[in-house]
Amino acid sequence: MITRREFLGAAFGASAATMLAGCARNGPSVKGARLLTASDVHVKDYPTVEAVRWIGEQLERETGGELGIKLYHSGQLGRESEAIDMARFGAIDITRVYSGALNNAFPLTQALCLPYVFDSLQHMRRAMDEGVGDAVLRGFERRGLVGLAIYDSSARCFYNNKHPIVRPQDLHGMKIRVPVSDIFIRMLRQFDANPTPLALGEVFSGMETHMIDGAENNLRSFQSSRHFEAARYWSKTEHSYAPDVLLMSRRSFDALSARERELVVETARQSVAVMRKAWDESEAVARQAVLAAGVEFNDADLPAFRRAAQPLLDAYHRNPEIETLFQRIRALA
Template structure:
């Protein structure tokens, strides 16, 4: 698909798509659903949604198809979230941290050191906690379909290895637009700088920021490693991504098509995870070959630094209950 599609053109087509989806569907009516992602083709989340499109087309006899807009063609995650809420697009993949402010319950999944490992995170999002949290999006025009991997998240920067929180002192570290993440980075000693993911590369090159925190596949696919030559594996967050759908678009589908979309989305999680595990290993190989210095600091001082932030958030009864359920999950 051409990458010259503009946001204005998509919004115009979204209005037409809204009208089409709002009408009752005949059993053989063709349905085109638009999906967006800030990541490039080949990235595991993009590939999982591509698989969804192929599966939907196969199971519907070609009646339901997905058109993808990867590589941030339609803006930052906050932009695409708004487009989905107002039915200009149908699917968006968004980092949970970007959902923390409008959906406070999701903060439970983004708290620092709440998860012990990737396997722990996967068990939680596959279980009652994750399933329950998919329901919170409906109150603001979205349907939660699935959680994808986006972790572990660690620090990378242009200055030097991060061995202790003291090494973060004064460093301008990019943060997603989440109050809790901003507070977390500040508690570790960094100078958190809110910035969209798409703006990080130029900000690193111009030294507007000193570094960021993210996962290895994003560090590699964004080419941030070409400027930020130090990767420090603090693994302070295992926060996942959420695959969301416009509620008005979802409601306009027939009951059978709704169930098909939900089923295919659930099955896409395993496709994504297989691709994710392979991509993490490949990203590590690429950045090491490029000369990036990787160190693995003791996580204990970082966890201690953010403990006051965690305590403050889990004082909220809802978050406290979710936190305890996550921590006691197998």
């Protein structure tokens, strides 16, 4: 088994060149199959993990067992920020990354993460299916990656261990974990909170030790990470529907045959429906699980949150590329 240390060493150490050249051609194999290496920080039954597992099964079936995927879930190969770099350098082949973690390096993803740009999960899916998703995926070509698909991440809401959040004022002074993204940091400041960038794996201990008061994420991640054991209040602010992105190393992609490249792209696109079905089913289960555990749910004053977020939106409207995507998204509302 390839360890996380071996992957990181290959990506950033002196032996990187050898790893880059051989990753896709001579990756780990089972019964003669060449296995593309994929990573995800989420647990083994998370919808994005299930979708990538499905891609691997389809690749094996379509190639007669010649090509497949070796999937490392639950953050076995490190954080998302590390996975992005490892994919760019060719040390891993495929990774699923939250779009907020991509904002600084890949500016087009910012349009997907702006507060209240999407009205609902259905609106987000429609926008991704009708051209916006393809425009964002093409943007990864500039920096050594291939955008394969855009997956759901549903509504992101606030949760904390102090009290319900109904209006932005209720976040005053609270230390809230956010992804390492300028948009989320600035958004929390607009809400008068204290944004605290942390890796997902550090959130639970951060709440238990009172380093942070809470975080923001989707309901499925709230449940699968067991954050509900430390945060007893879930507030439906629905401030972002920022999706996940499935990426592939350009080096690994180019090392495939033309037929294999076409098959990988097509199978990845087909996996979106697989992911969405798994998402809808698992989100309903997650909701029942956290309610049964005693988490208090409350609605939020969405117009008040939209007003508080407007200055941030105004700043991004001045970027022509972001504004073009923003208007395409809003036209599909």
